[in-house]
Amino acid sequence: MQRTMYSVAELRQAIDRLPRVHLAAVLPTPLEEAPRLSDALGGPPIFFKRDDLTGLAFGGNKTRHLEFILGDVLQKGADTVITGASVQSNFCRQTAAACAKLGLRCILYLNGAADSERQGNLLLDHLSGADVRLVQVRQLPDLTTLCEQAAEEERKAGYNPVAVDLWRGIASLGSVSYVDCALELKAQLEELGLLRASIYLSSATATQGGLALAARALGLEWDIVGISPIRTDLVPAEVVANLANEAAQYLKLDFKVAAADIVNVEDYIGPGYALPTAESREALELAASTEGIILDPVYTAKAMAGLIDHIRAGKLDPSQPVIFLHTGGTPALFAFNQWFAQSQ
Ligand SMILES: Cc1ncc(COP(=O)(O)O)c(C=O)c1O
The missing domain is CATH 3.40.50.1100 (Rossmann fold)
Structure with missing residues (x-):
């Protein structure tokens, strides 16, 4: 019970x-x-x-989330974080900043037009040195596949990535x-x-x-x-x-x-x-x-x-x-x- x-x-x-x-x-x-x-x-x-x-x-709120998510990422010995959300995602902006602070590589798949203005969160993603990839998907969970494919490529290139899916797991x-x-x-x-x-x-x-x-x-x-x-x-x-x-x-x-x-x-x-x-x-x-x-x-x-x-x-x-x-x-x-x- x-x-x-x-x-x-x-x-x-x-x-x-x-x-x-x-x-x-x-x-x-x-x-x-x-x-x-x-x-x-x-x-x-x-x-x-x-x-x-x-x-x-x-x-x-993502500062709190990332204290535990990236605690886990570091404990796993990972060197790269891959995640995705909408073009003005706060989670992605704060992940990029946290990765910069911790010396981790950060790849972001952002759902938005290729010519999206570098304003707000998108501007901050770039300033934090994230590898920003603008893509257009029908709905946000479709980004999961892109993040997993990117993780595979990073592994082949010799890195140790973690893909963070906003809906489950980590x-x-x-x-x-x-x-x-x-x-x-x-x-x-x-x-x-x-x-x-x-x-x-x-x-x-x-x-x-x-x-x-x-x-x-x-x-x-x-x-x-x-x-x-x-x-x-x-x-x-x-x-x-x-x-x-x-x-x-x-x-x-x-x-x-x-x-x-x-x-x-x-x-x-x-x-x-x-x-x-x-x-x-x-x-x-x-x-x-x-x-x-x-x-x-x-x-x-x-x-x-x-x-x-x-x-x-x-x-x-x-x-x-x-x-x-x-x-x-x-x-x-x-x-x-x-x-x-x-x-x-
Ligand atoms: C400013 C802000 N408030 C609330 C939320 C919702 O948080 P959660 O997805 O944990 O419910 C988000 C998620 O991106 C957010 O950026």
């Missing part, structure tokens, strides 16, 4: 047994109250968990890193005397899986609401639960998260992934103009648009604090300057 509960000390020990490299500039990240945003919305107290401040080429170490973040957040909330909280975040894969795993394993009274930036043929809740369960295996926890435990809302995507909406623009402008906090158009602004809508629709208890996990992504904003100019 599986265990029903773990203690903070047990999770801490399980995390500390895994290989990890130091990449974050600031941990724990601050938990900041946002009273002006809350007043503007007439809503519950809102706190930002500032994972946009983790550092490593402008920060974000990527679940990203969920491990968010079990760690959950322990951090739990301590910060306890300091404020808060036991119950709603947690909103932009969610596609590993981050929510880690939070859900920790919350369920510790029996926390957290409502975790993931707002999806992407429509996918894959069932998001199952992808997230699978990553959480692979993370549980890394941590040697006799514990499983079910897809039914994952709340993933697909109502705020708009016309598609990485396409801004009027609601996400309002969210971006409101966070910036009330709190001086900058969101990004692809992920966090859509998650904030979801939170704003849920507050306005009266879905949240006004006395229960809401934590908005700011997962970063801000460099992508600069690749959207034309959209902002045109829709003034």
